[in-house]
Amino acid sequence: MKRLVYFTADDHSVYTWSAGKLELEAKFPGDELGVTAFREYLSGHRGGLFYALADLAGEDFHEEQIPYLRGGDREIVVQRRLAQRYRDTRLATALSLGHIRGERRNERLLLTSFTNTQRLTPWLDALAESEAKLAGMFSVPLLAPALAARLGARGGRCFVVTVNTTGLRQCFVEDGKLRFARLERTVDMVPEALASFVRSETGRLAQYLSTLRVLPREGPPVQVLVVAPHGLRAAFERTLVSDTRLSFLTVDQTDAERRVGVKSAPPDTGAEQLYLHLAVRRPPREQFARREDRRSYYLWQLKRGLVAAGGLSLAACALYAGAGWIEIFGQRGEVEQLRAETRSTQQQYERITSTFPVTQTTTDNLRATVVEFTNIAKRSAQPERALVYLSKVLGDFPQIELDSLAWRIEGGAQRARNAAAAVAPSDPKRTATEVLDISGRVGAMQRSDYRAITQEVQRFADALRADPSYEVLRTQLPFDVTSEGTLSGDIGRAAETGEAPRFTIVLGRSVQ
Amino acid sequence: MNFTALELRQLALPLLAFIALLGAGSALITWTESRAGAQASVLADARGERSRAKERLMRIAEEEKEVTEKLEVYQHLKTLGILGDERRLEWADAMTRIRTERELPDLRYRVERQRPLVSVPGKPAPVDFYASTMRVELLLLHEGDLLHFLGDLRQSGNAYYSVRSCALARTGQPAAVAGLAPRLRAECEIDLITIMDRAAKT
Numbered sequence: 001m002k003r004l005v006y007f008t009a010d011d012h013s014v015y016t017w018s019a020g021k022l023e024l025e026a027k028f029p030g031d032e033l034g035v036t037a038f039r040e041y042l043s044g045h046r047g048g049l050f051y052a053l054a055d056l057a058g059e060d061f062h063e064e065q066i067p068y069l070r071g072g073d074r075e076i077v078v079q080r081r082l083a084q085r086y087r088d089t090r091l092a093t094a095l096s097l098g099h100i101r102g103e104r105r106n107e108r109l110l111l112t113s114f115t116n117t118q119r120l121t122p123w124l125d126a127l128a129e130s131e132a133k134l135a136g137m138f139s140v141p142l143l144a145p146a147l148a149a150r151l152g153a154r155g156g157r158c159f160v161v162t163v164n165t166t167g168l169r170q171c172f173v174e175d176g177k178l179r180f181a182r183l184e185r186t187v188d189m190v191p192e193a194l195a196s197f198v199r200s201e202t203g204r205l206a207q208y209l210s211t212l213r214v215l216p217r218e219g220p221p222v223q224v225l226v227v228a229p230h231g232l233r234a235a236f237e238r239t240l241v242s243d244t245r246l247s248f249l250t251v252d253q254t255d256a257e258r259r260v261g262v263k264s265a266p267p268d269t270g271a272e273q274l275y276l277h278l279a280v281r282r283p284p285r286e287q288f289a290r291r292e293d294r295r296s297y298y299l300w301q302l303k304r305g306l307v308a309a310g311g312l313s314l315a316a317c318a319l320y321a322g323a324g325w326i327e328i329f330g331q332r333g334e335v336e337q338l339r340a341e342t343r344s345t346q347q348q349y350e351r352i353t354s355t356f357p358v359t360q361t362t363t364d365n366l367r368a369t370v371v372e373f374t375n376i377a378k379r380s381a382q383p384e385r386a387l388v389y390l391s392k393v394l395g396d397f398p399q400i401e402l403d404s405l406a407w408r409i410e411g412g413a414q415r416a417r418n419a420a421a422a423v424a425p426s427d428p429k430r431t432a433t434e435v436l437d438i439s440g441r442v443g444a445m446q447r448s449d450y451r452a453i454t455q456e457v458q459r460f461a462d463a464l465r466a467d468p469s470y471e472v473l474r475t476q477l478p479f480d481v482t483s484e485g486t487l488s489g490d491i492g493r494a495a496e497t498g499e500a501p502r503f504t505i506v507l508g509r510s511v512q
Numbered sequence: 513m514n515f516t517a518l519e520l521r522q523l524a525l526p527l528l529a530f531i532a533l534l535g536a537g538s539a540l541i542t543w544t545e546s547r548a549g550a551q552a553s554v555l556a557d558a559r560g561e562r563s564r565a566k567e568r569l570m571r572i573a574e575e576e577k578e579v580t581e582k583l584e585v586y587q588h589l590k591t592l593g594i595l596g597d598e599r600r601l602e603w604a605d606a607m608t609r610i611r612t613e614r615e616l617p618d619l620r621y622r623v624e625r626q627r628p629l630v631s632v633p634g635k636p637a638p639v640d641f642y643a644s645t646m647r648v649e650l651l652l653l654h655e656g657d658l659l660h661f662l663g664d665l666r667q668s669g670n671a672y673y674s675v676r677s678c679a680l681a682r683t684g685q686p687a688a689v690a691g692l693a694p695r696l697r698a699e700c701e702i703d704l705i706t707i708m709d710r711a712a713k714t
């Protein structure tokens with residue numbers, strides 16, 4: 001529930017506002033007794049949310065210029081200007097009118113305050129004492145630009161004229177910003193007289209502003225938006241005839257209420273209900289209350305903001321999660337469809353394979369058995385081939401006598417053996433090497449004839465290379481003639497008495 | 513704006529609510545993302561499975577040809593007794609027969625305990641390959657006896673004989689004394705490989 005305190009010169013009213021509906025809750029006289037009654041009233045609404053709206057005649061407007069500044073520096077200068085202008089700055093504020101085009105870019109300010117702030121401060125103190133959350137202290141003129149926009153003002157200059165219970169309120173708005181306002185008391189008069197009063201007062205105001213050079217003397221007519229009280233539009237339109245200086249546009253108060261969004265209001269309220277409603281729905285940034293008067297409101301906003309931010313975060317997370325779950329459910333459907341397709345394909349496969357030749361095992365095991373067996377067989381070798389090859393080569397070397405032969409498989413078979421621990425399928429690309437160690441002697445030659453013996457062994461090794469599939473992996477000559485080895489001899493003794501010199505040749509062949 | 517202690521206490525509850533709501537939101541997202549990850553994995557598996565099934569169906573003609581070819585080898589393995597349990601008595605019989613037929617002066621052998629060689633995954637059961645290493649010592653009149661022995665061993669079946677090593681050396685008997693005495697000694701190490709197809713129908 002939001003509450004509005006409406007300050008006038010005579011008395012002050014408290015309205016409740018809920019969803020566009022205004023209801024009068026309390027009314028207090030503007031004197032000391034009224035303040036006391038107001039305190040009592042507030043004791044029953046401690047911590048409530050309040051908006052304050054002043055509709056008073058004594059409101060000052062003064063235009064100033066300050067240098068182009070930002071942040072804290074600007075605030076200091078603005079406060080200094082307000083202090084220079086007004087003795088009591090508790091209810092004073094500065095409205096920015098924009099920057100002047102030029103090199104210095106000075107800022108135009110409209111300083112405004114009430115001429116008699118003492119009348120209002122006890123009421124604001126009472127609000128502060130009751131820990132009320134004061135959203136802002138506004139005056140009717142501060143809300144005039146918002147009302148002008150709602151009534152269809154197209155920018156430029158315009159007067160907004162309303163008939164409030166306090167009197168005839170005239171506000172001058174330029175480019176959506178307030179420039180001046182005044183309140184002229186009215187007495188009960190017939191519609192035509194009221195319309196004439198509106199016309200004459202508007203003319204006077206225009207004249208006054210021209211004198212101040214706020215309004216240019218020449219130029220197009222200034223638009224005047226007049227909110228006519230209920231049922232008086234026709235009378236107003238008859239009287240408010242546009243001329244070269246002023247262009248009147250009369251809006252019926254009922255229509256204005258609709259445009260502003262007022263759902264209902266007490267029957268005896270004038271056009272101030274429009275401002276009251278705008279104070280809640282469209283409160284302007286600029287207002288009169290000090291920061292310390294609004295501290296409870298800031299704290300309340302912060303608390304609400306925290307909870308709202310948490311709620312929004314949760315909602316955003318829930319939205320994101322919801323999108324994720326939509327995707328998950330979509331994927332579940334897709335998985336079901338894929339599984340159904342897989343089952344169908346497998347059934348089709350089984351139908352077709354049932355016509356295959358009868359096997360004693362499954363197709364997978366048949367393939368696994370044969371493929372792995374083929375791999376093992378490929379990596380295996382039999383010694384016959386190497387022995388037969390050696391035998392053929394030996395036919396050309398009658399002096400060579402073999403002592404021993406050692407044939408073995410290296411690589412594949414060895415690895416296959418080691419794989420026993422891992423028991424993993426063998427790699428078909430793995431190759432094995434068939435190795436044949438040949439140890440022998442060169443007979444029928446003198447032992448001292450090391451040149452001939454070495455030559456014969458080398459010739460034998462060369463002959464073993466005739467088949468390109470075989471490779472001589474190592475040759476150990478009877479005499480080490482390499483630079484890396486040690487050459488030794490025993491020249492002084494009869495060498496022929498010993499055995500023939502031995503040699504070793506290692507032959508290899510890659511097994512696919 | 514500096515807060516008083518009272519104001520800070522007033523802010524504590526909304527702050528806690530904010531943290532709790534934010535935490536709940538984060539937890540919700542974390543949970544959703546973990547489920548989404550798991551679901552994506554299931555989807556990828558399902559896609560892979562369907563793809564494999566389709567691929568298999570498309571290769572069915574090729575598979576039929578492969579089955580026909582492989583069946584021939586499989587049957588041959590079965591006929592040779594390579595498929596199935598070890599037949600150690602048959603191996604002993606074969607060794608005795610070869611020694612007698614080839615009139616080998618001496619033949620000693622020892623078959624080690626069976627060890628797993630390779631296990632190939634199959635469907636519905638794996639195919640296990642086993643090997644039993646046989647060490648053979650032979651006395652030979654000439655080197656041809658070794659070749660005959662190996663050939664006869666292969667012909668005897670009941671396993672796939674993968675020779676791992678064979679060493680041949682002279683016995684050192686003088687030629688004049690020897691006569692029909694063995695002149696060569698051979699030592700071989702042979703893997704006797706058998707296959708156990710767990711899905712085979714008995």
